[in-house]
Amino acid sequence: xxxxxxxxxxxxxxxxxxxxxxxxxxxxxxxxxxxxxxxxxxxxxxxxxxxxxxxxxxxxxxxxxxxxxxxxxxxxxxxxxxxxxxxxxxxxxxxxxxxxxxxxxxxxxxxxxxxxxxxxxxxxxxxxxxxxxxxxxxxxxxxxxxxxxxxxxxxxxxxxxxxxxxxxxxxxxxxxxxxxxxxxxxxxxxxxxxxxxxxxxxxxxxxxxxxxxxxxxxxxxxxxxxxxxxxxxxxxxxxxxxxxxxxxxxxxxx
Amino acid sequence: xxxxxxxxxxxxxxxxxxxxxxxxxxxxxxxxxxxxxxxxxxxxxxxxxxxxxxxxxxxxxxxxxxxxxxxxxxxxxxxxxxxxxxxxxxxxxxxxxxxxxxxxxxxxxxxxxxxxxxxxxxxxxxxxxxxxxxxxxxxxxxxxxxxxxxxxxxxxxxxxxxxxxxxxxxxxxxxxxxxxxxxxxxxxxxxxxxxxxxxxxxxxxxxxxxxxxxxxxxxxxxxxxxxxxxxxxxxxxxxxxxxxxxxxxxxxxxxxxxxxxxxxxxxxxxxxxxxxxxxxxxx
Numbered sequence: 196x197x198x199x200x201x202x203x204x205x206x207x208x209x210x211x212x213x214x215x216x217x218x219x220x221x222x223x224x225x226x227x228x229x230x231x232x233x234x235x236x237x238x239x240x241x242x243x244x245x246x247x248x249x250x251x252x253x254x255x256x257x258x259x260x261x262x263x264x265x266x267x268x269x270x271x272x273x274x275x276x277x278x279x280x281x282x283x284x285x286x287x288x289x290x291x292x293x294x295x296x297x298x299x300x301x302x303x304x305x306x307x308x309x310x311x312x313x314x315x316x317x318x319x320x321x322x323x324x325x326x327x328x329x330x331x332x333x334x335x336x337x338x339x340x341x342x343x344x345x346x347x348x349x350x351x352x353x354x355x356x357x358x359x360x361x362x363x364x365x366x367x368x369x370x371x372x373x374x375x376x377x378x379x380x381x382x383x384x385x386x387x388x389x390x391x392x393x394x395x396x397x398x399x400x401x402x403x404x405x406x407x408x409x410x411x412x413x414x415x416x417x418x419x420x421x422x423x424x425x426x427x428x429x430x431x432x433x434x435x436x437x438x439x440x441x442x443x444x445x446x447x448x449x
Numbered sequence: 450x451x452x453x454x455x456x457x458x459x460x461x462x463x464x465x466x467x468x469x470x471x472x473x474x475x476x477x478x479x480x481x482x483x484x485x486x487x488x489x490x491x492x493x494x495x496x497x498x499x500x501x502x503x504x505x506x507x508x509x510x511x512x513x514x515x516x517x518x519x520x521x522x523x524x525x526x527x528x529x530x531x532x533x534x535x536x537x538x539x540x541x542x543x544x545x546x547x548x549x550x551x552x553x554x555x556x557x558x559x560x561x562x563x564x565x566x567x568x569x570x571x572x573x574x575x576x577x578x579x580x581x582x583x584x585x586x587x588x589x590x591x592x593x594x595x596x597x598x599x600x601x602x603x604x605x606x607x608x609x610x611x612x613x614x615x616x617x618x619x620x621x622x623x624x625x626x627x628x629x630x631x632x633x634x635x636x637x638x639x640x641x642x643x644x645x646x647x648x649x650x651x652x653x654x655x656x657x658x659x660x661x662x663x664x665x666x667x668x669x670x671x672x673x674x675x676x677x678x679x680x681x682x683x684x685x686x687x688x689x690x691x692x693x694x695x696x697x698x699x700x701x702x703x704x705x706x707x708x709x710x711x712x713x714x715x716x717x718x719x720x721x722x723x724x725x726x727x728x729x730x731x732x
Contacts, residue, residue: 257544279622279624283621286620286621289620293617309623310622355617
């Protein structure tokens with residue numbers, strides 16, 4: 196396969212184990228710069244473990260053991276970078292929208308503030324830019340000081356995306372970001388993802404196969420901790436190489 | 450005869466209600482007796498004057514000030530120490546035998562009888578550290594007694610902050626300490642404060658821990674420094690009730706009423722703080 200764009204993330208022999216349960220086994224592949232990679236698979240297939248390994252959130256889980264390496268721009272995130280540096284570059288949007296219990300403005304400004312941006316003008320700029328990029332600005336621009344928790348579910352999720360964008364990451368991870376949202380909110384979140392494609396590498400873990408097909412450039416299929424297949428979305432959905440992929444896509448299990 | 454389930458339910462409710470009423474009765478009785486017999490003694494002079502005639506007349510001003518002073522000093526030691534310990538235990542400590550030992554120690558500390566704290570304070574602060582019988586020694590003894598309550602309530606307050614808040618902050622590359630400072634602590638603070646105030650109000654009424662470490666039998670002046678002795682309400686009440694002959698009962702009940710009033714108003718502050726924060730809480 197010809198690599199068209201440079202490799203952003205390279206995963207080499209990744210094994211993850213929680214206490215005695217193997218969550219990922221010998222996973223090898225790479226994520227290209229500025230692509231949207233969809234990750235699909237049934238529950239317990241290791242999708243989320245994989246995602247949490249990419250920004251070292253697995254570090255928080257004391258029972259978690261990892262082997263192999265993950266390279267971001269050629270640098271090993273576990274050995275050559277510290278966790279904060281990794282998470283600032285590889286941020287995460289969670290399954291349930293988690294606005295922090297503060298105002299909309301403070302939510303978006305939270306990351307930059309903690310990273311040392313103090314200037315009020317600059318913060319206002321960042322907030323406006325980030326909210327515009329996540330398509331939330333028009334809906335909230337008159338009530339930036341009201342609580343982020345008063346927004347609807349879909350708005351909250353876009354607020355979380357804005358909060359993520361505000362720290363100027365290179366990679367955005369989505370962990371089933373639309374699982375709690377209605378179809379219209381889902382469409383808005385997906386639209387935001389497509390818009391963000393020009394600037395960010397995005398990895399979308401989803402239970403919704405159709406969503407992976409709609410927004411993914413390439414799609415990876417995980418099953419029981421194994422990476423079964425990774426290919427262009429078009430190819431994977433029309434002519435999967437592996438029988439298990441075909442079975443999953445046609446609804447024979449999962 | 451078989452009872453209908455509706456009747457059973459009514460009987461159950463009646464029993465539960467009765468239990469609740471029985472619990473209220475002693476509190477109400479204590480308050481009624483205290484108010485009935487103590488209120489006549491309470492006047493502006495009683496609250497602001499020094500005791501006279503071997504405590505048979507005059508006011509209880511030095512005892513009030515002494516107790517306030519002890520409470521303030523004790524909390525300023527116990528609150529920071531307790532909250533920092535709780536943060537360590539909840540956020541940093543790994544779950545191993547060492548942590549478990551600390552937790553067991555804290556639970557046991559809460560079960561130690563107060564007179565033992567008094568003896569401990571006498572041995573350590575008064576004699577070993579040469580603080581003498583002083584506000585410092587008494588306040589430190591009270592602080593050690595408050596610690597388990599403050600640590601336990603702070604731990605629960607910290608643990609009640611959802612893990613997802615922490616992850617949301619960490620996922621932005623914010624360091625663990627910054628996450629604790631900016632997300633966890635502000636949201637845990639109301640719980641920490643109410644728990645701590647309740648802990649303090651409990652120790653404010655204790656006699657045994659201050660008996661050997663600070664309390665003066667009769668000292669009709671205000672303490673000059675933290676190395677000074679002082680009078681305190683609980684001990685003063687004990688003295689009035691058992692050590693001084695021919696004291697008017699109204700004086701004893703008046704003192705008790707002031708002590709109970711102080712403890713209750715501390716609790717009331719805690720309740721108001723909690724209610725205020727709950728109404729503003731967003732999650």
